[in-house]
Structure formats: structure tokens, C-alpha cells
Amino acid sequence: xxxxxxxxxxxxxxxxxxxxxxxxxxxxxxxxxxxxxxxxxxxxxxxxxxxxxxxxxxxxxxxxxxxxxxxxxxxxxxxxxxxxxxxxxxxxxxxxxxxxxxxxxxxxxxxxxxxxxxxxxxxxxxxxxxxxxxxxxxxxxxxxxxxxxxxxxxxxxxxxxxxxxxxxxxxxxxxxxxxxxxxxxxxxxxxxxxxxxxxxxxxxxxxxxxxxxxxxxxxxxxxxxxxxxxxxxxxxxxxxxxxxxxxxxxxxxxxxxxxxxxxxxxxxxxxxxxxxxxxxxxxxxxxxxxxxxxxxxxxxxxxxxxxxxxxxxxxxxxxxxxxxxxxxxxxxxxxxxxxxxxxxxxxxxxxxxxxxxxxxxxxxxxxxxxxxxxxxxxxxxxxxxxxxxxxxxxxxxxxxxxxxxxxxxxxxxxxxxxxxxxxxxxxxxxxxxxxxxxxxxxxxxxxxxxxxxxxxxxxxxxxxxxxxxxxxxxxxxxxxxxxxxxxxxxxxxxxxxxxxxxxxxxxxxxxxxxxxxxxxxxxxxxxxxxxxxxxxxxxxxxxxxx
Ligand code: VG1
Ligand code: CO
Numbered sequence: 001x002x003x004x005x006x007x008x009x010x011x012x013x014x015x016x017x018x019x020x021x022x023x024x025x026x027x028x029x030x031x032x033x034x035x036x037x038x039x040x041x042x043x044x045x046x047x048x049x050x051x052x053x054x055x056x057x058x059x060x061x062x063x064x065x066x067x068x069x070x071x072x073x074x075x076x077x078x079x080x081x082x083x084x085x086x087x088x089x090x091x092x093x094x095x096x097x098x099x100x101x102x103x104x105x106x107x108x109x110x111x112x113x114x115x116x117x118x119x120x121x122x123x124x125x126x127x128x129x130x131x132x133x134x135x136x137x138x139x140x141x142x143x144x145x146x147x148x149x150x151x152x153x154x155x156x157x158x159x160x161x162x163x164x165x166x167x168x169x170x171x172x173x174x175x176x177x178x179x180x181x182x183x184x185x186x187x188x189x190x191x192x193x194x195x196x197x198x199x200x201x202x203x204x205x206x207x208x209x210x211x212x213x214x215x216x217x218x219x220x221x222x223x224x225x226x227x228x229x230x231x232x233x234x235x236x237x238x239x240x241x242x243x244x245x246x247x248x249x250x251x252x253x254x255x256x257x258x259x260x261x262x263x264x265x266x267x268x269x270x271x272x273x274x275x276x277x278x279x280x281x282x283x284x285x286x287x288x289x290x291x292x293x294x295x296x297x298x299x300x301x302x303x304x305x306x307x308x309x310x311x312x313x314x315x316x317x318x319x320x321x322x323x324x325x326x327x328x329x330x331x332x333x334x335x336x337x338x339x340x341x342x343x344x345x346x347x348x349x350x351x352x353x354x355x356x357x358x359x360x361x362x363x364x365x366x367x368x369x370x371x372x373x374x375x376x377x378x379x380x381x382x383x384x385x386x387x388x389x390x391x392x393x394x395x396x397x398x399x400x401x402x403x404x405x406x407x408x409x410x411x412x413x414x415x416x417x418x419x420x421x422x423x424x425x426x427x428x429x430x431x432x433x434x435x436x437x438x439x440x441x442x443x444x445x446x447x448x449x450x451x452x453x454x455x456x457x458x459x460x461x462x463x464x465x466x467x468x469x470x471x472x473x474x475x476x477x478x479x480x481x482x483x484x485x486x487x488x489x490x491x492x493x494x495x496x497x498x499x500x501x502x503x504x505x506x507x508x509x510x511x512x513x514x515x516x517x518x519x520x521x522x523x524x525x526x527x528x529x530x531x532x533x534x535x536x537x538x539x540x541x542x543x544x545x546x
Contacts, residue, residue: 006160006176007080012036018044018151020144022349022490024130026116029066031493032127036157038073042112043157044150045131046081048143051109054084058103058132060094060185061114062220062283063245064121067092070114070129072164079176080158086178087111088167089185093245095220095284097373097381098189100136104377105188109134115220115283118255119493122248126493137354137378141469186227193228193384196314196376197391203233205394211274212390215241215264218250219282224383233390239274254282256370256382257546258295261288269293276389276400280382285350286370287385291400294514296389297416299329299503302366304407305388307335309364311395312388314376319363323353326458326473327485327501328368329414338411347460347472348487354378355464368418368501412507415516419500419524419542420489421533429488429496432536436474436486449526451479476530481505484527500527500542517545 015034018025018041025041032038051057059074061067071092078086087106094102096113103111116128131139131147139147160176170182206212212235216222222243229235241264242250256279258265268277273292280287289296296304306322309315322336323344336343344362346352350373353365357375366372371380372388393400423429439445440457458472473487482504489497502523513519524542527533534540 007158008161009156009158010036010039011156012040012154014152014154015040016152019148020130023117023138024113024128026119026126026128026491026493028493029123029125029127032066032070038070038129039077039157039159040154041129041147041151042074042077043081044154045147046077047154048146048150049110051081051083053082055109056085056087056106057083058087058094058099058106058108058111059092059114060089060099060102060111061092062095062117063093063247064116064127064249064282065123065125065247066127067114067247070127071167074112075165075175075180076159076162077157079160079162079178083178085181087181087183090168090170090182091185092167093185093220093223095185095189095224096379097285097377097384098185098224100132100377100379101189101192102183103132103134104136113283116493117283117491118253118281118286119491120249120253121282122251125248132378135354135358135378137357138349138351140351140354140467142467186224189224190227190232192376193387194232196312196384197387198313198395199232202387202390202394206233206235210394211276212239213241213264213267213274213277214239214386215261215279216243217252217254217256217261217279217282218242218244218246219254219280219284220245221280221284221383224284228383228387249282256281256286256288258288259544259546265290265295268295276386276393278386278389284382285380287372287382288370289385289389291404293401296400296404297329297414297516298366298368298370298372299324299331299414299416300404300407301385301389302328302364302372303331303335303411304392304403305372305385306332306339306364307407307411308392308396308403312391315363315374320360321356321362323356323362323365325349325352325367326475327487327499328366329416329503330505331411331414332366334411344463347458347469349490350380352460352462352469355462359464361463368416409509412505413509415504415506415519417502417516417520417524418546419502419527420544420546421498421500421537421539422495422543423498423537423539424495426496428537429498432498432531432533433486433488436531437471440474447526447530449522450482453477453479482523484523484530486527486531498533500524500531502527
């Protein structure tokens with residue numbers, strides 16, 4: 001039977017809610033499992049992309065509930081849409097940075113990454129799908145807008161009905177006219193990191209007693225962390241916690257923050273703290289770095305990586321430029337200025353870094369939400385960041401705390417926190433935000449608490465392709481260099497989350513405290529009053545402070 005005769009056309013009604021957010025399409029599992037739902041979205045992607053026949057695609061996910069079923073569906077639709085080759089992580093598993101690497105290494109046209117990142121999993125949790133392009137980065141906004149437009153008018157999709165493809169063994173197979181290559185999820189990624197970092201130096205330091213505790217939170221990083229820290233660097237198996245990926249992440253919230261990983265945070269605060277502690281999120285692209293007694297804020301981490309990059313083999317020649325998402329603290333700006341390299345400010349979402357990474361304008365970038373990365377892939381990379389810190393501690397002979405203190409002494413310190421307000425009724429969040437946007441267009445008012453320098457609603461013009469992204473967050477800049485930023489989250493699957501980012505610069509190094517909460521409280525109260533959060537939502541305090 002020819003391949004064509006196996007293709008079935010299925011009629012369907014378009015869904016109207018398949019709009020990708022900050023990082024792909026994210027929905028409750030119950031929504032994704034509706035009849036035709038995933039199929040129509042994947043077909044809409046193919047209808048938009050019009051990939052040449054025979055193209056290769058990568059598929060993998062963070063192992064959450066529905067990952068295996070979704071992969072079989074994508075195989076069937078890809079087979080009907082003239083895809084020539086699928087490269088799939090064994091058992092359907094790939095961390096987000098490993099998938100990005102695989103797309104690049106294999107010269108694939110792109111790939112589907114199945115994850116809802118830090119969102120909870122399981123049958124009642126969330127699922128997500130995002131499409132990455134040939135450079136390994138997420139589809140740009142113009143493309144995801146086109147996916148959405150296509151999904152609203154689709155009325156049929158094609159598939160080849162197949163028995164489930166065995167994705168549990170590595171190797172090449174030919175099914176329905178396409179090649180399916182199942183690859184080990186870890187090998188290529190580990191090899192990439194070995195090219196960047198000094199594994200001998202780190203292994204030696206660990207032999208001499210440098211201790212590490214990593215928590216994979218039952219997300220995708222367990223197998224990667226075990227390979228890197230235990231097999232290659234000689235750490236004991238007990239140094240990787242919750243190493244087995246589970247479909248529901250063991251019932252937890254796989255978000256590497258002190259709020260969601262309280263045990264690790266408490267260990268860092270205790271007298272038994274290892275030298276370095278870290279955690280990653282469900283899909284392995286975020287990192288939390290903890291040192292004895294404190295967390296390293298994401299903005300400080302990015303600044304320190306830039307300031308010390310030359311001591312890491314992969315970055316020995318220096319960094320051409322750096323970028324941070326707009327809400328990320330300005331700590332890295334001062335390092336860039338010191339190094340006399342450009343510093344770009346982009347909207348929230350890793351995809352906005354990719355043009356700058358491709359053009360070579362930047363070599364390092366980071367977000368406030370515990371995400372850092374470099375030009376080695378086109379996604380943020382949790383384990384990469386942990387290795388960067390480990391390598392830095394090992395080569396410098398300093399403790400993490402000494403590195404941090406030296407940095408603040410030289411560059412000043414940005415106290416930084418994010419207040420999240422979860423608002424079940426999203427119309428309340430919209431009303432609140434509309435007022436903020438309006439304020440941003442009016443003349444500056446006087447606030448009794450501190451003197452405003454400017455208010456605006458951030459618009460970004462991509463320096464490479466000229467595309468414009470507006471409405472990316474309202475920011476209040478104060479004369480004393482402190483800052484309040486408001487954004488609505490784009491990754492939730494119910495209600496709305498208002499994110500309020502607070503930042504305050506301290507240049508007097510004798511006044512440092514390990515409790516940013518005390519320093520930032522007045523700014524947090526001003527932020528709540530200014531946005532009339534209680535008036536619009538009834539909330540008198542943040543749902544979470546991170
Ligand atoms: C959040 C973070 C943002 C990040 C996005 C995807 O988005 O704040 O910085 O890029 O998640 O991260 P939002 O819109 O909810 O604030 V992840 O680890 O999905 O890949
Ligand atoms: Co993630």
C-alpha cells in the first residue's frame with residue numbers, strides 16, 4: 001500500500017482558544033485531551049510552516065502525564081504531512097535545553113517540545129506544546145500568532161493511523177515511510193557541556209570536599225544530573241534528590257524557588273549546608289542557586305556569570321554582549337558597562353534573546369524567573385547554570401558567598417523580589433492592568449513615598465528583524481534607582497497572575513542584609529497601593545513572594 005493511501009483526512013471544528021503564551025501553548029490536561037484538540041493544533045503548525053517534504057523534526061518532553069500519548073499523535077500527523085525523519089528522545093524524554101541542542105546538532109527543521117515547564121503535572125495538572133525552529137529556539141511571536149490564526153479556521157487534519165511506535169529503544173526504524181530515530185536523551189547534551197566546562201577541575205574540587213546538593217524535583221533533569229554530577233564528577237548518588245522523572249512530579253510543583261523547594265532552602269540556611277545547592281524546573285531550563293545561608297537572586301547570578309566568564313573554558317575569549325529580560329534586575333547592566341560591552345533589554349520570554357544570540361551580538365542572557373543561558377543552545381539551561389557556578393567555585397578557590405560578597409563590593413547590590421498575586425477572576429486583573437496602562441500614558445503624578453522618574457509600558461523593537469512587541473509590562477522608575485514593574489503572567493492555565501517585580505539598589509556595602517524582604521517591604525506596599533490591588537481584587541497580600 002502506498003504511503004498516500006494510508007493518509008486519513010479527519011473533519012473537525014476549530015477550537016478558538018489555542019493561543020500560545022510566553023512559552024508555547026499551555027492548557028489543563030483535560031483541555032488538551034479533548035477529541036481533536038492536539039491534532040488540530042499540530043496540523044495548524046504544519047499548515048503555517050509548510051515545511052519541505054522530507055524535513056526532519058525533533059520530539060521530546062519533560063515526561064509529564066500525557067507525554068507518551070501526545071508523542072504518538074504527533075508521529076501520526078507528521079507522517080501524514082510529509083515529514084521525512086523524526087528524532088525522538090528515548091521514552092519521549094528530552095529536557096528543553098537538550099531538545100534545543102538536538103535540533104541544532106541534527107540539522108532538523110525544528111521540533112515539538114512537550115512541557116508546561118514549572119506548572120504542575122498529572123491528570124489534573126497542565127500540559128504544553130511548543131514549536132522550536134531550526135536554530136533551536138522557540139518560534140518567534142509572528143509565527144506563533146500565525147499558528148493561532150490557522151488554528152481558528154482549521155476544519156480538517158491529516159493523519160496516518162499507526163500502531164504505537166516503540167520509543168523505548170534507541171536506534172533507527174522506518175514506519176509509514178518516515179525514519180524514526182530514537183536517541184539517548186542525555187548523551188549529546190552531556191557532551192556539549194563537557195566542551196564548555198572544566199570537568200577535571202570540578203571533579204578534583206569535589207574529591208577534595210566541595211559538596212553539592214541538587215534537587216531534580218522529579219522533573220526531567222534527574223537523569224542528566226545523575227550522569228553529570230555522579231558519573232562524571234564523582235559526586236555521591238545522594239547528591240541528586242528526586243532524580244526519577246514522574247508524570248505528576250510526585251505531586252509537587254516543579255518550580256525551583258525557595259517557596260516550592262522549602263526543604264532545600266532550609267538545608268541551605270542550616271549549619272549542615274553543602275557548599276552549593278541547586279534545583280531545576282520540570283523541563284530543566286530554570287535554575288535556583290543556593291549558597292550556605294542565602295539564595296543567589298537570578299539577576300545577581302547573571303551579573304556574576306558575566307563578570308567571571310573568562311575563567312570558564314567555553315567563554316575564555318570573553319562575551320560579546322549580554323541581554324536581560326526587562327524585569328530582570330539591572331545588576332548585569334553595570335557589569336556590561338564595566339566590560340564595555342552592549343547590554344540589551346528584551347521582553348519576558350526566552351524567544352526574544354534568540355535573534356541576538358544568532359547574530360552574535362550577545363553571548364549570555366538571563367531572565368528574572370531563575371533562567372540563564374548562553375549561545376550554546378537557544379533555550380535557557382538549568383544544569384548549565386549550576387555547572388557554571390560549580391566551575392567558578394572550583395577554579396577560583398573561593399566559596400560561593402565570597403564570590404557574591406566580592407561582586408557586591410565592586411558593583412553594588414540590587415535587592416530584588418517578585419510578588420505574585422493570583423487572581424481567580426481574570427477580568428479583575430484586566431481592569432487593574434488597564435488602569436496601569438492608562439497611568440503610563442498620563443503625566444507623572446507625585447507620590448508621597450518616593451519620587452517618580454518615569455512610567456511607561458515597555459515596547460521592544462528587535463534590533464535584528466525590526467519586529468515590534470508592545471505592551472510588555474508597566475514600569476515605574478524612581479529617582480533613587482529603585483523600580484517597580486507590573487506584568488500579567490502568560491503561562492497560567494486558569495485565572496490570572498499579576499507579577500510585581502521590585503528592585504532597589506544599595507551601594508553602601510556595609511549595609512548588606514541577607515533579608516531582601518525587609519529592604520523591599522516599603523516598595524511592595526507602594527506597588528500595591530499604586531496599582532490599587534486590593535480595590536480591584538480584594539487581595540490584601542501577595543499570594544507568593546519569591
Ligand atoms: C514565566 C516567567 C518567564 C519565562 C516563562 C517561561 O512566564 O516569568 O520569565 O520566560 O515563564 O518559562 P510568565 O508569563 O508566567 O511570567 V519556563 O521555565 O516555561 O519555560
Ligand atoms: Co521551564
